[in-house]
Amino acid sequence: MCCEIFHAVRRKKGRYWDVLTCFKHTLSVAEEREEQPMSDCLFCKIIAGEIPSSKVYEDELCYAFYDINPQAPTHFLVVPKAHIQSVSAVTEENAPVVGHIFAVIAKLAEELGFAGPGYRVVSNIGEAGQQSVPHLHFHVLAGRDMTWPPG
Ligand code: 5GP
Ligand code: ZN
Numbered sequence: 001m002c003c004e005i006f007h008a009v010r011r012k013k014g015r016y017w018d019v020l021t022c023f024k025h026t027l028s029v030a031e032e033r034e035e036q037p038m039s040d041c042l043f044c045k046i047i048a049g050e051i052p053s054s055k056v057y058e059d060e061l062c063y064a065f066y067d068i069n070p071q072a073p074t075h076f077l078v079v080p081k082a083h084i085q086s087v088s089a090v091t092e093e094n095a096p097v098v099g100h101i102f103a104v105i106a107k108l109a110e111e112l113g114f115a116g117p118g119y120r121v122v123s124n125i126g127e128a129g130q131q132s133v134p135h136l137h138f139h140v141l142a143g144r145d146m147t148w149p150p151g
Contacts, residue, residue, distance in 0.1 A: 037083055038083045038135070041083055041133075041134070041135050042133050042135070043077075043079050043133055043135035046063070046065065046079075047063050047079065047081050053065035056076045056108065057078075057104060057108055059104070060081070061080060061097050062078055062079060062080055062081060062100065062104055063078070063079055063081055064076050064077065064078040064079075064104065064108065064140075065077060067139065071139075071141060072141040072142060072143050072146075073142070073143025073144055074112065074114060074119075074140070074141070074142040075139065075140070075141050075142075076139075076140050077137045077139055078101050078104060078105055078138045078140060079135060079137045080094075080101065080136055082097065084097075084135070085134050085135070085136065086123070086125045086131055086136050087123050087125050088126065090136070098136075101138060102121075102138075105138065105140055108140070109140075109142070114143060117142075119141060119142035119143075120139075120140075120142070120146045121138050121139065121140055122138070122141065122150070123136070123137065123138050123139070124139075
């Protein structure tokens with residue numbers, strides 16, 4: 001197994017490809033998959049623009065928007081554009097988008113000025129975790145001192 005694998009996701013016309021490229025052996029594997037937004041998913045509808053939202057950031061893999069019920073002076077959500085139910089549904093195959101989302105969060109924290117004082121990233125999972133929207137999302141909370149343990 002080569003350690004120099006570069007992973008990218010390419011999108012075109014509602015389809016996307018996981019592209020794994022090994023620079024050492026010039027090997028490239030592209031796997032085409034159908035993109036399947038969930039028709040009854042609130043965040044899939046927000047991503048598609050069917051439900052309005054206040055956008056913080058967008059790229060080909062993720063969308064960030066302000067939470068409708070903010071729990072801190074700054075509170076936005078970052079979601080993958082592909083429908084993934086929660087952290088519990090993260091696999092080796094779809095995990096790269098999670099790393100990408102964390103890189104986006106770090107960049108936004110710098111740009112929006114809360115990286116210095118600090119902030120919190122939270123993902124609720126399932127019923128006991130108080131997840132109310134079953135589309136993977138990371139809450140980014142900033143602008144006040146957080147408390148621990150969380151409720
Ligand atoms: P969860 O409870 O699943 O961890 O987080 C879901 C979040 O989505 C909540 O913080 C809730 O306020 C937010 N939310 C629910 N519906 C909407 C909506 O229509 N627009 C926006 N911007 N946020 C929403
Ligand atoms: Zn969804």
